[in-house]
Amino acid sequence: MGPPPDPGLPEVILSWHARDRELTETSLGTIARRFPATILQAARLAWRASRADTITTVSLNVAAGFFTAFWLLATTGVLTALFSAAPTPSRVRDALPSLALVAGAVTLRAGLQAGAGWAQARLEPQVERLVELRLYEATTAVDMTALDDSDFLDELKRAQGRGMASAPMVVQQAVDVLTGAIGMIAAAGTLGVLHPLLLPLLLLTAVPEGWASLRSARMRYLMMLSLIGVTRRKWILSELMVDRVHAAEVRSFTMRRFLLNQYDRSASYQRRVELDVARRQLVVKVTGDMLKGVATALVYVALGIMLWRGSVPLAVAGTAVLAIRSGQSSLANLVFAVNRCYEEGLYFGDYVRFCDAAEKRIPHRALAPAPAGEERRRLPDDFAHIRVRDVAFTYPGADAPSLSGVSLDLRKGEVVALVGENGSGKTTLAKIMAGLYDPDAGEVRWDDVPLTTVPPQDVWERIAVIAQDYTHWPMTARQNITMGRGRDHADGDAEDPAMLAAARASGAEEVVAELSHGYGTLLDRRFKGGADLSGGQWQRLAVARGFFRDAPLLICDEPTAALDARAEHQLFERIRTHADGRTVLLITHRLASVRHADRIYVLERGKVIEEGDHAALMARGGLYADLYSLQAAAYGAGGPRAQAGQTSAG
Numbered sequence: 170m171g172p173p174p175d176p177g178l179p180e181v182i183l184s185w186h187a188r189d190r191e192l193t194e195t196s197l198g199t200i201a202r203r204f205p206a207t208i209l210q211a212a213r214l215a216w217r218a219s220r221a222d223t224i225t226t227v228s229l230n231v232a233a234g235f236f237t238a239f240w241l242l243a244t245t246g247v248l249t250a251l252f253s254a255a256p257t258p259s260r261v262r263d264a265l266p267s268l269a270l271v272a273g274a275v276t277l278r279a280g281l282q283a284g285a286g287w288a289q290a291r292l293e294p295q296v297e298r299l300v301e302l303r304l305y306e307a308t309t310a311v312d313m314t315a316l317d318d319s320d321f322l323d324e325l326k327r328a329q330g331r332g333m334a335s336a337p338m339v340v341q342q343a344v345d346v347l348t349g350a351i352g353m354i355a356a357a358g359t360l361g362v363l364h365p366l367l368l369p370l371l372l373l374t375a376v377p378e379g380w381a382s383l384r385s386a387r388m389r390y391l392m393m394l395s396l397i398g399v400t401r402r403k404w405i406l407s408e409l410m411v412d413r414v415h416a417a418e419v420r421s422f423t424m425r426r427f428l429l430n431q432y433d434r435s436a437s438y439q440r441r442v443e444l445d446v447a448r449r450q451l452v453v454k455v456t457g458d459m460l461k462g463v464a465t466a467l468v469y470v471a472l473g474i475m476l477w478r479g480s481v482p483l484a485v486a487g488t489a490v491l492a493i494r495s496g497q498s499s500l501a502n503l504v505f506a507v508n509r510c511y512e513e514g515l516y517f518g519d520y521v522r523f524c525d526a527a528e529k530r531i532p533h534r535a536l537a538p539a540p541a542g543e544e545r546r547r548l549p550d551d552f553a554h555i556r557v558r559d560v561a562f563t564y565p566g567a568d569a570p571s572l573s574g575v576s577l578d579l580r581k582g583e584v585v586a587l588v589g590e591n592g593s594g595k596t597t598l599a600k601i602m603a604g605l606y607d608p609d610a611g612e613v614r615w616d617d618v619p620l621t622t623v624p625p626q627d628v629w630e631r632i633a634v635i636a637q638d639y640t641h642w643p644m645t646a647r648q649n650i651t652m653g654r655g656r657d658h659a660d661g662d663a664e665d666p667a668m669l670a671a672a673r674a675s676g677a678e679e680v681v682a683e684l685s686h687g688y689g690t691l692l693d694r695r696f697k698g699g700a701d702l703s704g705g706q707w708q709r710l711a712v713a714r715g716f717f718r719d720a721p722l723l724i725c726d727e728p729t730a731a732l733d734a735r736a737e738h739q740l741f742e743r744i745r746t747h748a749d750g751r752t753v754l755l756i757t758h759r760l761a762s763v764r765h766a767d768r769i770y771v772l773e774r775g776k777v778i779e780e781g782d783h784a785a786l787m788a789r790g791g792l793y794a795d796l797y798s799l800q801a802a803a804y805g806a807g808g809p810r811a812q813a814g815q816t817s818a819g
């Protein structure tokens with residue numbers, strides 16, 4: 170189906186992402202079977218969003234349908250009076266009571282429909298809020314491995330984009346289905362009362378339009394599935410082209426042409442697929458319209474024959490024409506709404522499936538049982554000893570393990586360093602110790618409590634992390650340090666002394682002193698009045714954030730990569746003096762700064778290959794000694810000032 174793939178696009182983005190299931194789910198038979206479930210889903214969603222508005226919408230629509238039937242039947246009274254043999258003035262006089270009924274019914278119906286429309290409009294934002302919250306509650310809590318899984322990310326993209334937008338539409342279309350069905354029942358009921366043969370004729374006109382719209386919807390949905398990889402790639406490329414963070418590299422690496430070409434390739438492939446679908450949809454629509462024309466002609470011919478043979482009187486035939494027209498328009502609305510509801514239901518199904526899957530990947534729902542004979546215990550607020558034993562971990566989809574058989578010990582008040590070359594597994598180990606990933610084998614215990622037996626939040630509450638890749642939070646300098654843990658700050662309030670102490674210790678104080686609104690300065694240039702910081706200034710804030718958090722374990726992963734020599738020296742001094750009694754896990758390539766660590770673990774290819782203090786590792790003459798000597802030689806080559814710096818930093 171569709172145009173041939175562009176050979177220039179990576180295979181992975183052209184794949185159908187194993188969507189055979191959806192393909193079979195979009196046959197016309199399954200549409201009919203699954204449609205009630207879609208309606209039920211919409212009803213449940215609306216009910217949870219607002220019971221009052223749901224009840225109002227449904228009941229007002231039902232009442233409006235009742236008045237539609239009433240109006241049509243009252244019209245027969247008007248026509249019967251008008252077509253009678255009496256003189257014109259008395260014919261009009263006779264028609265007046267029925268006419269008053271028609272006018273009353275039409276006015277009431279309009280009022281009820283307006284009320285239903287208003288309740289429906291109120292439902293929409295409430296449904297939106299409900300589905301947004303559900304998705305974000307799941308994405309902020311899922312196991313970190315989920316976010317390393319490309320299938321999960323694809324499903325997230327679908328759920329967050331089209332899936333989430335479809336939620337209010339599903340509800341709206343379900344209400345439209347109800348409205349159309351009621352209008353249709355009113356017209357059909359009227360026709361049934363007038364003459365039983367007219368009803369099947371009306372339904373006949375619905376078949377071609379229904380067929381055409383459902384086919385079109387199916388084509389559109391399949392197209393969306395086939396393009397998901399391409400649209401995700403386009404989205405990533407467009408972020409690269411518009412985001413300020415990448416602007417300098419896009420220019421200095423002359424990436425502009427390359428990015429534009431890549432984007433254009435994806436966009437033109439998407440355009441070809443879309444045009445192809447539009448062409449096939451047009452053929453379907455024209456065929457459907459032609460068949461509908463033929464069916465309508467048949468209905469009128471049948472009505473003409475019935476009139477000619479005297480099986481229906483003229484007034485009834487007149488009402489029948491009105492009822493057919495009203496029924497047809499309700500039917501057209503109904504078919505349109507069924508089709509849209511089904512289509513939106515497919516996208517909404519993506520959203521629901523994603524949320525269900527994501528919620529299953531929220532770790533606290535699946536805590537490992539406490540070891541046999543032990544009760545589930547609380548994680549100690551502080552610990553005497555953290556033990557890592559035989560930990561192994563492989564990232565989802567990775568060919569090789571990132572950690573295998575790693576063991577280490579961290580006693581209260583110690584500074585323990587992890588060193589090793591790039592990719593040796595230091596950050597992965599730190600993340601496992603921080604409770605961000607569960608090990609595939611082995612365990613991490615705080616005293617006697619394995620981390621996998623307690624909710625991860627308990628671990629996160631008790632650690633402070635100065636991460637390698639930290640976030641530039643688009644918030645004030647104060648919030649960047651306190652991250653929701655500080656007390657609320659009003660203008661004129663004195664700053665939190667703990668925050669000031671953390672800022673002083675990290676060197677963030679000097680950074681903030683330069684800002685126009687001090688700690689209240691918004692650190693995002695995308696907003697009016699926002700400021701931006703240099704890389705090192707941001708890192709000082711990240712360090713302040715780690716110091717501010719009152720946690721017994723401080724994990725520092727490359728905390729000084731962007732710091733100037735003075736700030737780096739200050740930070741390592743602080744870590745060396747245990748950062749106010751905390752236990753510190755330090756990851757760094759600056760080996761001079763780990764000389765005073767209580768213990769150093771050297772990692773290579775996910776294994777601990779050496780351990781001991783600086784003197785022991787130097788005496789051993791292994792990888793650590795090699796790396797240290799290399800750095801020392803480089804400092805030595807820098808002259809006496811550099812050497813002096815190194816000595817004082819170590």
Ligand SMILES: Nc1ncnc2c1ncn2[C@@H]1O[C@H](COP(=O)(O)OP(=O)(O)OP(=O)(O)O)[C@@H](O)[C@H]1O
Nearest residue numbers: 317564567571589590591592593594595596597598
């Ligand atoms: N999210 C991920 N998905 C798959 N593999 C990963 C992921 N993160 C890291 N890896 C792989 O795990 C291995 C260890 O990475 P890790 O980041 O722990 O190394 P590191 O020692 O901290 O390196 P560096 O010194 O460069 O920071 C590497 O081979 C890396 O490619």
